Amino acid sequence: MHHLDITALEARYGTHTVLSGIDLSVGRGDVIGLIGPSGSGKSTILRVLMGLLPPASGSVKLDGETVDYANARELRRLRDRIAIVFQQYNLFQNMTVLQNVTITPIKIKKRPKAEVEEEAKALLAKVGLGDKLNAYPDQLSGGQQQRVAIARALALRPEILLLDEVTAALDPELVSEVLDSVRLLAREGMTMMIVSHEMGFIREVSSRVVFMANGRIVEEGPANVIFDAPTQTRTRDFVSKILRH
Template sequence: MHHLDIAGLEARYGDHTVLSGIDMTVGRADVIGLIGPSGSGKSTILRVLTGLLPPVAGTVKLDGEPVNYADAAQVRRLRDRIAIVFQQYNLFQNMSVLENVCVAPVKIKKRPRKEVEEEARLLLEKVGLGDKLKRYPDELSGGQQQRVAIVRALALRPEILLLDEVTAALDPELVSEVLDTVRLLAQEGMTMLIVSHEMAFIREVASRVVFMAGGRVVEAGAPAQIFDAPAEARTRDFVSKILRH
């Protein structure tokens, strides 16, 4: 049984269909790289999965159980299992790094503060921020803030992590430190869906690459297949443009 099963998924913004007929399966410890031109629906899939944009058709199953996105309680439970990190870190400016990471598990999950703090310290250490616990977001670089945002998502103990262009807002020299964190999570077997323009990175960490255009999946396969021998003309065109730069 797949960890995540997406079938016939469709989503709209107003009258505009942004996803149509999306089929995708994700196994445990899979790292799925979502690539494609801007506006192809890559980020929209992540929004739909977390209930930020309810689908108008199709099904999403988590461990074989269909998700009812019209049921607010079910969506809340789903967000315990699927966490998302955005391009903008959205940290609470008036809270220290440690507080930013602990606030949701303590306030929303009602977990004991001591246990949450211990876990948060370990996670922050793991991403190289063990010495920044008492700092505030404005004292950190963008790369450090984004790593805090990733740890904040991990503190919720999700089964699946969705990363939406997490390096897009960063200066080039800060990109690698965030990618190192994602690489570490992949090695540890975290199930992830990653939307990114960092093609070399996607090629390296993804177990499967999904190329999207116009709200549809054009082609999906192993990284070597998609980047070296794409079957579809649309994929070939995209890959050749990207790899030339």
């Protein structure tokens, strides 16, 4: 049994179909890289998984149990198990780094403050920000803020981490420090789904790469197959264009 199973998933914005017939299985410890042109539906898959956009049809199963996205209690339980980091870090500006990472586990999850803070300090050290616990977001670079956002997601102790273009808003010289944090998580066996335009990184870190176009999965396979020997013309065109740049 897979950790996460997406079957025949459809999603719409109004009358516009944005995902069509998506079938995707994710095993524990898998790192799935989602690539494809803008508007192909990569980020939409992550939004549907988090319950931010209701699926029009199809199913999502977590450990064999079908997720009922219309059920508020179930949605809350799902968000205990899956966390997402967005392109915009959305940190609380009036809170320190440590407070940003600990507020949800303490206030919403009602976990003991001392234990949560201990864990948060370890997570912040892991993403290279052990010396910034008392800094405020406006004292940090974009790359540092994004690493705080990753630590904040990890503080929820998710089984699956979704990363949606986490480097897209960053200056080029700050990208690598964020990717280093993600590399570390991959090495530790964190199950992840990553939407990114950083192709070298996707190639290096993904156990499987999924190429999407027009709301559908065109092709999926090991990174070396998708990047070096794709079978679909659409994949070949995309890969040859981006690798030429």
